[in-house]
Amino acid sequence: MTSPRKTVLVVEDNEQNLELVQFLLEEAGYLVISARDASAARIAFRRSLPDLVLMDMHLPGRDGLSLVREFRLDPLGGDVPIVAVTAHAMRGDRERFLAGGCTGYIAKPIDAGTFAAQVARYLDAGPAR
Numbered sequence: 001m002t003s004p005r006k007t008v009l010v011v012e013d014n015e016q017n018l019e020l021v022q023f024l025l026e027e028a029g030y031l032v033i034s035a036r037d038a039s040a041a042r043i044a045f046r047r048s049l050p051d052l053v054l055m056d057m058h059l060p061g062r063d064g065l066s067l068v069r070e071f072r073l074d075p076l077g078g079d080v081p082i083v084a085v086t087a088h089a090m091r092g093d094r095e096r097f098l099a100g101g102c103t104g105y106i107a108k109p110i111d112a113g114t115f116a117a118q119v120a121r122y123l124d125a126g127p128a129r
């Protein structure tokens with residue numbers, strides 16, 4: 001492989017979900033950086049400026065969407081694609097996430113057979129704006 005590996009920041013507080021997502025992404029050749037809460041995510045985001053963020057919408061003491069809004073204001077990383085990963089399936093949630101700055105949405109439970117392809121699609125689409 002000649003092109004550099006794409007970096008994906010996974011923000012997820014559930015250990016089982018994090019392990020599964022990390023496994024699937026690494027198997028697909030991505031470099032994975034993980035963060036289990038908002039403050040770790042903030043540090044990792046600024047330090048690594050990833051190619052993509054996968055954001056759990058339920059973080060300890062923090063609504064994931066407020067963190068997305070914060071990342072969108074970052075002068076360097078404001079256009080990084082951020083994909084919401086959540087079990088939320090209520091009417092209007094998808095629209096709320098997109099309006100709040102998310103690039104897209106992947107539903108939990110994670111489908112191990114299609115997850116890497118979904119991530120690749122968002123990476124191929126390029127910057128969020």
Ligand code: MN
Nearest residue numbers: 013056058059
């Ligand atoms: Mn969570």
